[in-house]
Amino acid sequence: MRFAVRIDVTHLPGVLDPQGATVERALPALGYDNVADVSIAKTIRLAIDAASESEARAQVDDMCRRLLANPVIERYTVEIDHDVPA
Amino acid sequence: MTARVGVVVFPGTNCELDVVWAVEELGADAELLWHGDRTVHGVDAVVIPGGFAHGDYLRTGAIARFSPVMDAVAEHAAAGGPVVGICNGFQVLTEAGLLPGALQKNTGLTFVCDTVELEVVSTRSVLTSQATVGAVLRVPINHFEGNFVCDDATLRRLHDEDRIVVRYVRNPNGSLDDIAGVSNEAGNVVGLMPHPERASSLLLGSADGVVLLESMLAAARSRAAAAV
Numbered sequence: 252m253r254f255a256v257r258i259d260v261t262h263l264p265g266v267l268d269p270q271g272a273t274v275e276r277a278l279p280a281l282g283y284d285n286v287a288d289v290s291i292a293k294t295i296r297l298a299i300d301a302a303s304e305s306e307a308r309a310q311v312d313d314m315c316r317r318l319l320a321n322p323v324i325e326r327y328t329v330e331i332d333h334d335v336p337a
Numbered sequence: 338m339t340a341r342v343g344v345v346v347f348p349g350t351n352c353e354l355d356v357v358w359a360v361e362e363l364g365a366d367a368e369l370l371w372h373g374d375r376t377v378h379g380v381d382a383v384v385i386p387g388g389f390a391h392g393d394y395l396r397t398g399a400i401a402r403f404s405p406v407m408d409a410v411a412e413h414a415a416a417g418g419p420v421v422g423i424c425n426g427f428q429v430l431t432e433a434g435l436l437p438g439a440l441q442k443n444t445g446l447t448f449v450c451d452t453v454e455l456e457v458v459s460t461r462s463v464l465t466s467q468a469t470v471g472a473v474l475r476v477p478i479n480h481f482e483g484n485f486v487c488d489d490a491t492l493r494r495l496h497d498e499d500r501i502v503v504r505y506v507r508n509p510n511g512s513l514d515d516i517a518g519v520s521n522e523a524g525n526v527v528g529l530m531p532h533p534e535r536a537s538s539l540l541l542g543s544a545d546g547v548v549l550l551e552s553m554l555a556a557a558r559s560r561a562a563a564a565v
Contacts, residue, residue, distance in 0.1 A: 318395070
């Protein structure tokens, strides 16, 4: 089965997000004085062939830990879409 | 005895010849180590130079840590061999887990290219053994992602174990605790954002980096002598 996967990599809480902070400072210049908590994240999409959703998830978790996210500064969430056409 | 220094080259590395030149000026032999080789060819010290290894794709250093040569670099480090990561090389060493923390985008999202003042904090590392604590060195920086971060427990350990090697006198990038370079526990693996090889001759505007390179070469020479 083929699964469509979306991984969102965001900053860990408490770790400064320099891109988010810069955008947050820029928005008031456009008149948006009511914006807070801007953060800039990374989205990674991929397709994976696996026997089951749990197998796909386990492999994606492994990829995130080893390469796609840096646990020192980042955390990630994984969304899996069922059984997409190969 | 002449020390042999290996300088690792990834696709996108661009400071390797500066390091080779500086090291040879100081009387050592230098050779380039291709990232696809599974060996460091028995060199006495390894330098991971600056640049944009693997295009800095995903995160700086994230892909480079999986290059075949990195296992050999880790073995060399585990055996006590000197390893120095400069700029992008520092980023590679943190991603590889050979040094703690991470380097993220500079505060204010500015690329900084400047000569800065560094204060020597520890002389316990292979990069500062011949320097003096408190000495201020003028060394160039040239980076977008030099903003060192780590969690509180790691920062405490770095303090307690005397592993903060150099600090910025005036913080140029938002780095935690003004940290410009750190070492591993044993002091034989060091990463720093500033480029000592670009401060290795008065012709370049500063020779303050020489004491750092000489420290590394001293460690390399004693390793070479011990291997005989």
